Amino acid sequence: MQLDERSKKVLKAVILSYIKTALPIGSRSITERFDFGVGSATIRNIMSDLEEGGFLTHPHTSAGRIPTEKGYRFYVDTLFEEEAFLNNKNSIMMEAEQLVQREDASLLLQDTSRLLSDLTHYMAVVTAPKIATAHIRHIEFIRLRANCIMAITVSEAGFVQNKFFDLAKDISQKSLNDISDYLNNFYQGMTLQGIREKLMTQMEKIEDLYDHLQTEAFELTKYAVGDMMEGESGELYTDGATHIFDLPDFSDRKIMKGLLEAVKEKQSVIQLLDKYIGSKGVQVFIGSENRFLGNHGFSLVVSQYKRGDRVLGALGVIGPTRMDYSKVIPLVDSAAKQVSRLLEDLS
């Protein structure tokens, strides 16, 4: 279905109004609040056409119109082409520059989620990279007590993870230090998977002459790496969940509760974000376009951040479907870029 210029303008007017007030708007109010130079009856006809095209609905016969998801989708898609929208980016990029370097990358992600939620007044979510796929800068083992050790891994991007293991065999701290040194010297910058594979081929090659250290390092690493790689689905940083209380959209407690619980459980949100982690640039998911967001009136604006060519995680904003995309989209975009930039700087 093709829309002429005027229809687009009317659609946009309805959406803008609904973004602001969350109230249905009628033809009369449109002629009053926006200057189209035509009467309300004309607007009425246009709105009727838009409804037929699936861009608008009305909740009941005598109510004003509200946008459908298709309407939002159209709005968002055309938004990307508009100049005014691109100009908007500049001022918002300034905001993203509030994000500054942190020793610990997870603090940076925390900052990011706070910034996003503060600026949008919606909920922000940021996933941290999975340790399984990270490139390791440093690995360290600490003996906590007999048969129990802790592994600390620091990724190149600056993410730290602690992990606990029960071992069949007790290993002294001294040996652990040696193993750590060995790994750090010869396997730095590789992924856990890579380390494991290299250790394995190493073992096969020099089967009879490998020294004691390598065997232990291998055993430990095999175990530790295996454990680290499975299950762990990375971390989720979130902020601004309570903003949903301020939205008139969600009067239903169940929906609010559902969202908060989903975010608390983290699992489903991480899956949601990671699913689209491959796609380039900012992605917008409107309402039921995504199963997780369901039919509860939520939308998601998400982008990925990276280090070099490597995508590390995703960050985004979850808000009501009637959120102000023209502000949120460039914000998410520049936040993602700023995070990438900052992670890059960590040498």
Next chain:
Amino acid sequence: MQLDERSKKVLKAVILSYIKTALPIGSRSITERFDFGVGSATIRNIMSDLEEGGFLTHPHTSAGRIPTEKGYRFYVDTLFEEEAFLNNKNSIMMEAEQLVQREDASLLLQDTSRLLSDLTHYMAVVTAPKIATAHIRHIEFIRLRANCIMAITVSEAGFVQNKFFDLAKDISQKSLNDISDYLNNFYQGMTLQGIREKLMTQMEKIEDLYDHLQTEAFELTKYAVGDMMEGESGELYTDGATHIFDLPDFSDRKIMKGLLEAVKEKQSVIQLLDKYIGSKGVQVFIGSENRFLGNHGFSLVVSQYKRGDRVLGALGVIGPTRMDYSKVIPLVDSAAKQVSRLLEDLS
């Protein structure tokens, strides 16, 4: 003011009813639902007396009575003396035994908060010990990049903390390992404060012959310890915040939002719990007895957990003032004991 047996029974009846239904109850309903063997008019007179004594109120002239904070206080205080209440503990102690050993003590606290909130359907909060006062089992330094290191401390109780430092001088990983070894060998089991002091006197004593290692260890530790001790207010583990959605008590969004935000900020909740960390056994704070809980209808049941004689943190339940104290109090009590027991076992 003294209450006779019958008045106490009526008060208890009102409270039990209100705990269940959150609805005001009148004299007639009491005679129907409880068997006092007297007419409603008599109950009416008793209730009138109780109101005069400040144990009950009614929201408006022709509504039933509801307990005041003083009423709850009286109820809770007498509860501690009752046999039936103590018997209740046995079944609830079983629940607390669901808590099992975890390599990482913070996981245990996480489990605890989940258990408490699951069993009570209220919100659970658990504070972790401050690293500043913890006895250190192991300390490790990792060089992240030039002039930036990470310190990992493991306390005797099994709590791990990572901390980042920027240093004026760059130290090699090798030196850091030596320093770690040195500290772990000679200062294990002390608090950060203790380590610092001992290092200081050590330096003074053997001023001219201390070796290179000790100087570096001292410098680093002085810096690291100082940084670790200040500001850091420990961690807060929380669960079940969304349960407040299910309570009919809080129809006001602002109150819900306020509570969730307070818990998210953690600071004030930690202060609240730590304030009463010294007091022995279970403590109950009803409504405005505590500033944080304010006049929003919340109460707090809290107890401390320890390792040996040393109090490490506090755990508790935040619920509506009309919460079921006879279940929550013994639960918090036995959870605290179970956590203490499990932390003890960690050798």
Next chain:
DNA sequence: CTTTAGCACTCACTTCTGTAGAGTGCCAGC
């Protein structure tokens, strides 16, 4: 053919009113 004004109609929201129900307070009698 497009646009417009006018008109009848619809539906949610608000206000008002009456009633039922639960509760209180008080009093006289047991």
Next chain:
DNA sequence: GCTGGCACTCTACAGAAGTGAGTGCTAAAG
């Protein structure tokens, strides 16, 4: 001291009526 009875109070609920914003349709004007 306890109780039944009675008048009174206040909420919650339901129906009635009015209001306002909006729609769809139609006929006339541009």
